[in-house]
Amino acid sequence: MQREEKQLDSALEAIIMRVNDLKSTIAAMIFKVEHEYETLNWPNFLDNFALISGHLTSLSKILSHDKAPNLRNLTVLPLHLSPEKDEELLRMTEGRISTFAHDLVPDYLRTKPDPLVEQKMLTYETKVASLTYDASHKQVAQYNKVINHVWDIANKAREEWESETSSRATQAQTSNSADTHLLVYAVGNGKGLKSDTVQMVQGVGNSIGSNMMVGRAGGQSQTSSQGPLAGQMTKAPSTIKTNIKAASQIHPYTR
Amino acid sequence: MAAPIGTAMDSLSAALKSKIIPNQEYFLQGSILDSAVEVLLHRLRGLCDNVDTGPETFHDHEMCFSIRRGPPPELPLFLRVRRALDYPDMPWQLRYIGQPELGDKSQPTVVRSSLDIATSNTVVEFLTELGCRLDFEYIIRGYMFRKGRMKVTVSKIFKMNQGKLPDGMEPMSQSYLVELSVLAPSGQNAIAEDIRIFAEQLKPLVQLEKINYIR
Numbered sequence: 001m002q003r004e005e006k007q008l009d010s011a012l013e014a015i016i017m018r019v020n021d022l023k024s025t026i027a028a029m030i031f032k033v034e035h036e037y038e039t040l041n042w043p044n045f046l047d048n049f050a051l052i053s054g055h056l057t058s059l060s061k062i063l064s065h066d067k068a069p070n071l072r073n074l075t076v077l078p079l080h081l082s083p084e085k086d087e088e089l090l091r092m093t094e095g096r097i098s099t100f101a102h103d104l105v106p107d108y109l110r111t112k113p114d115p116l117v118e119q120k121m122l123t124y125e126t127k128v129a130s131l132t133y134d135a136s137h138k139q140v141a142q143y144n145k146v147i148n149h150v151w152d153i154a155n156k157a158r159e160e161w162e163s164e165t166s167s168r169a170t171q172a173q174t175s176n177s178a179d180t181h182l183l184v185y186a187v188g189n190g191k192g193l194k195s196d197t198v199q200m201v202q203g204v205g206n207s208i209g210s211n212m213m214v215g216r217a218g219g220q221s222q223t224s225s226q227g228p229l230a231g232q233m234t235k236a237p238s239t240i241k242t243n244i245k246a247a248s249q250i251h252p253y254t255r
Numbered sequence: 256m257a258a259p260i261g262t263a264m265d266s267l268s269a270a271l272k273s274k275i276i277p278n279q280e281y282f283l284q285g286s287i288l289d290s291a292v293e294v295l296l297h298r299l300r301g302l303c304d305n306v307d308t309g310p311e312t313f314h315d316h317e318m319c320f321s322i323r324r325g326p327p328p329e330l331p332l333f334l335r336v337r338r339a340l341d342y343p344d345m346p347w348q349l350r351y352i353g354q355p356e357l358g359d360k361s362q363p364t365v366v367r368s369s370l371d372i373a374t375s376n377t378v379v380e381f382l383t384e385l386g387c388r389l390d391f392e393y394i395i396r397g398y399m400f401r402k403g404r405m406k407v408t409v410s411k412i413f414k415m416n417q418g419k420l421p422d423g424m425e426p427m428s429q430s431y432l433v434e435l436s437v438l439a440p441s442g443q444n445a446i447a448e449d450i451r452i453f454a455e456q457l458k459p460l461v462q463l464e465k466i467n468y469i470r
Contacts, residue, residue, distance in 0.1 A: 173288070174287055174288055174290075174291035174294070174295075174459070174460050174461070175285060175286055175287050175288060175291070175430070175460070175461050175462055176286065176288055176429075176430055177462070179286045179288070179428045179429065179430035180284065180285050180286035180430070180432075180462070180464070180466070181466065182427060182428050182430075183286050183412055183427060183428060183430060183432040184284045184286075184432070184466045184468050185468045186393065186412055186427055187393070187395075187412060187432060187468075188355075188468030188469070189468050189469060190319055190390050190391030191468075192414075192427065193391040193392070193393050193414060193415075193427075194390065194391045
């Protein structure tokens with residue numbers, strides 16, 4: 001007997017804990033809806049729903065557990081009703097119930113649904129009973145049809161989406177590593193830009209004379225800049241050639 | 256006002272010592288095919304800071320000069336001159352770029368020292384007088400984006416057609432060069448990680464890599 005009581009106690013404790021969890025998440029949700037409705041977004045809101053449903057599942061798991069006592073077989077018996085204000089009760093119920101009196105107890109200890117709900121249930125039950133088998137069968141078929149239709153639409157959308165992503169994955173190459181090397185070597189090292197260096201030096205030399213030295217005594221600067229340039233030209237070609245050779249031997253970029 | 260002459264050098268070396276001069280360039284390079292460049296520009300417009308003004312365009316002419324410091328085994332010193340073809344009144348730019356350091360796998364980007372200054376348009380003559388030789392030159396035209404301290408350029412490289420500028424340019428390839436870079440004082444290796452993360456966001460459109468273009 002004592003063992004059973006202990007079991008009941010621990011089970012009740014666990015159930016109360018779950019119910020408290022559930023209560024606090026619901027309170028948090030209500031708080032969010034009331035105070036953060038301007039910044040609240042759907043993902044956040046749905047997260048809250050997920051939390052609540054998680055708590056509900058764990059609660060129902062506890063209730064359906066083999067070792068859980070069958071609460072239906074137990075009775076709550078109110079031993080003492082009093083119209084006086086009960087501070088302890090007020091604290092336990094977080095200020096919701098102040099007295100354990102005749103007008104409140106039947107409502108709080110009620111094990112059947114609300115009268116209003118009960119009435120509604122009754123009307124539904126009579127409605128169901130009055131339906132013929134054919135009519136209900138027809139309705140079920142119609143409902144299934146609608147559900148299937150929605151299911152098809154969802155599936156089609158998913159297929160489209162998946163084919164789109166897969167086509168994106170197989171999209172053509174957007175970059176070419178040979179081109180990358182070509183450009184990087186050209187900019188960094190002058191590879192591919194040096195081929196007609198000698199002509200270019202001359203060309204630039206001329207263009208310096210004509211374009212860039214605006215506002216200077218043309219003849220004078222021309223001779224002064226041409227002098228060392230021409231002097232170098234005799235030396236230059238040999239080093240350029242070796243440079244190019246060395247470069248192409250060591251790193252052909254089409255490796 | 257009456258500071259003794261020579262403090263300029265002193266303050267420069269002091270600045271170098273205290274590492275406030277952004278003289279290190281951290282960068283990654285890649286390319287994108289002409290056909291896909293619009294997609295990349297669109298994505299960069301979304302990722303980068305200058306959204307409302309749109310990307311900045313540039314159209315530059317770069318000349319790379321070299322001067323020998325010693326007999327062949329020693330690498331010559333490279334100096335680059337750049338001028339904006341679309342803004343002829345802008346100062347020209349003289350830039351020194353050091354050898355790229357690729358580091359090991361743990362280092363996310365290439366690092367090279369980089370110093371640049373604005374110059375007048377007579378810099379080419381000045382360099383020639385010094386004994387520098389024009390190594391190569393090219394036209395570079397494209398778009399520039401900013402993301403914090405990072406600079407992203409998407410540009411087309413054109414060969415110079417002897418003498419005549421800038422019409423009849425011949426593109427180097429059917430791709431745009433993509434560069435992602437930051438100039439920072441030496442020792443700020445954290446920025447390299449930022450670059451790597453940003454480069455990840457551009458995959459698989461562009462593969463930004465460490466490429467050693469010297470060897």
